[in-house]
Amino acid sequence: MSDKKKKGPQRTVILRKREMTLAQKMNTQAVAGYVFVALFIIGFLSFMIIPMAMSFGFAFTRYNILSAPRFIGLENFKEMFTNDPVFWQSFKATMYYVVFSVPMRLIMALVIALLLVRKSKASGVYRALFYLPSIVGSSVAVAILWRRMFASDGVINSMLQAVGINCEIAWLGRTDTAIWTLIILAVWQFGSSMLIFLAGLKQIPVSLYEVADVEGANPFTRFFKITLPMLTPTIFFNLINQLINGFMAFTQSYIITQGRPRNSTLFYTVYMYQNSFTYNKMGYGCAMAWFMIVIVGALTLILFKSQNKWVYYES
């Protein structure tokens, strides 16, 4: 947030205006800000803060849900970092997934959004078609579907054979390919990012393009001088959001591969969930959750700090 710069003058304004009427006071940003954000703060304090604090506390306990937690200090973290190979396997699998799926998904979404932004009757239909894969979400039906598609006698191999590649790979059975079935699923469901890009593209004032047309700009200049800079807030949002989503990805791994084979597709969150509920180590699961928050939080913070280098805001 860029509030640091403005804090100075803001304070003096408040001091100088001590004599303001209530109505005037209400109309300062300092007060109005809280009025608008109040809803979030109330909700956060009533539904989130206690559960969050509790889960943070559990991270330092041995807790099996069924009986009272017992304080064990940093034991969970020590176990995690030094004595749990599966923890690192799941961390690696998730990193791999994030590194490949996030950029691919965003680029796919952006390209398709640019194709579909033009106003034509058909583009409405196309938008719907491209969005459809995303609405199926990650239900059990998708799990079956995906397993069957990538089966050794499935449609992916048949298609490869049809174009002359003699392929009988058991995609889901190899440690090097199984994770890719999940990455492809993520890329296939690019609809939500596409929708946000479309909304972002629609917000770019036409007048800018009109000016560019008058100046005789070619499509490339238009894209790099107007579309891309104006779209950076949306790109920024999508990037942060996909990053968080990528790390929090759960269902794909949980219902499609269950981590198979050899934990190569065991997502961090799945292992965390297994620890918390299946292995009755809620304390350990919470420690994992907060470690992930530190990692994702740090990445998010870096991106936020980098904003003034590449994100362009109108205001």
Add this chain to the structure above:
Amino acid sequence: MKKFIAIILIVAIAVGTVFAGGSKEEAADDGKITLNLYWWGNQIRNDVTQKAVELYMEQNPNIVIRTEFADWSGYWDRLSATAAGGNMPDIVQMDYSYLNQYQQNGLLADLTPFIEDGTIDVTNVPESIIASGSVDGRCYALSLGSNAPVMVYDPAITEAAGVTIPDQLTFDQLYEIGETIYEKTGVRTYFDGGINMMQILARSYGSHIFDELAAGDETTMLKHWTNVKRFNDSEASISPDLLSEKNPDIVETKPIVDGTTWNDFSYSNQFIAIVNAAGRPLAMSMYPMPDDAVEQPMFLKPSQFFSIAETSAHKEEAAKFLDWFTNSVECNEILMAERGIPISTAVAEAIMPLVDENTQAIFEYIDAVGAIATPIDAPDPAGKGEIEAIGKTTAEDVRYNTYTPEEATADYVSRAHSILQSQ
């Protein structure tokens, strides 16, 4: 703005309705006792259980039973939440692998007094079945049906290969038959590398797997991983990547279903589901055992239990319902052994002629196992879930040749040992 106000009003009304919907439960049934009954299952189980419950409420007008059901994994998430919140349903379905944890944490009511005073009539129930739901001599869970480990096979394929499968194979026989079948038909063999096979193997030598793991004893595990390796290296066996792709953990994707293998390993109560998924007749044989076995490893296992929550305000009424569920022929005519063969011999006999041929096959199988079975291992320790999961990856490590059986043994035993130590 007007639109906005209109929306807010609509929402307010809607929220009101939701509130009303949420809080109307108890008001109507004055003087009646409400029992909450919670189970996991599929469409058939949900339907038949609900029907049985309705019959019970008809016969006992002072009892209202509110049913809740979920899928398997959701069931345990929610049950632990209710346990943490102190509002567990009065009667809960229980599994052998969770029994120990819930009992140890004092969440289950002791059923022994109800059995002793006859509220739950067990005159027709074998002693071993009551024992299977008992911890330290007190009964905390009443079995709803008997179950046994089973090797399912495709009789059409074995016939085509000219082999016959006896009631119980030895490992060597299984290996040889597998080779013959592959030679004659091209169909492959599956060898179970999971916790059930470990259990059977340990029992064959008069030992118990979790005792060994708790003591850090490698004897059985070395034999087990050597077996897994031996079968995996056989040309006749399903390849590890295909096995991982098929995933034998889920009934419908078991490699026997689409004929990739001629055999699979499971529990007898899954037999019908496997047959349905395969869409062709299948047969049952007992789990194979080592050639030098000193003891019969086969055992009967409760398919699932009903337990009463320690927090329940109506334990007596809940116990009466369990009695009816166990002993009423009328009730079991509705249930039709869906949860496993009824534990009351009288009820089982009455139901037998009514069930379809696959269920009858299970009846016969359970009878055959019951005749030779040795007592089941003590309820699983709390670390079982994690040990089982590590076992699955270790089996993959052996099959993908990352580990030799010796390495697998050392790694697996030490990890299982430390898990059991930390419980």
Add this chain to the structure above:
Amino acid sequence: MINTVIYHIVTAVFALVMLYPLIWMVLGSFKDSNQILRDAASLFPDTFILDNYATGWRGFAGFTFGTFFKNSFIIAGISTIGAVISSAIVAYGFARCEFRLKGFWFGCMLVAMMLPFQMIMIPQYILFNKMGLVGSFLPIILPQWFGQGFFIFLNVQFIKGIPIELDDAATIDGCSIYGIFPRIILPLIKPSLVTSAIFSFMWRWDDFMAPLIYLNNPATYPVSYALKMFSDPTAGSDWGAMFAMATLSLIPIFIIFLTMQKYLVEGIASTGIKG
């Protein structure tokens, strides 16, 4: 002209490839359960059957999918209205006002987004249980009415994209901060409001975890949760029925998307504001 033809051909072909899995799923709902799992490569049913829909719709223990759909509409509908309105209001505060601890609260919001629901599920259950709300829709719906991180963040990004000169002009005309929001900002962030609405509805519609934890009466189960109950790892699953009901459950989200997406087309571009 040729450009347009190529554009349509390329896009259409690509769309079809994208849709293949979906078509497979829909056609799967007309297949025999066994065929779904055994003939992976075949797209069309051997025999076209409607049984899956009949068995599926029957639901569980006397509650049909009619009940489950009704519940899903209540949960997803009311949650969405709340999430969209509250998130827009909160976003305006974050995007346009400078106030104390703003960074802190925004940080709280982001952390809340990063914490998986499973990890706060148990404490939150205990909390709602103490409030006496377990068993009603309220634990699922209520939190949605206090702003959702994702939608707040989305709206913030969009509001920041609106030229500040518009606000200044309104202030000069005597408009207060509270007046600027509904008069200037709200109409201009329609694309992000619509996007929020589409996502919110879809996510609430698909979510089964919160209903699983908080609902205790089959009469109140939503579709997402009911779908899970067709499969049981031990007692066997009815994939045909599940595919049929999963297909049906896509229709409402798709209709919401279709009706909403046309508002995406008219963004700032068509409101005629010159920057």
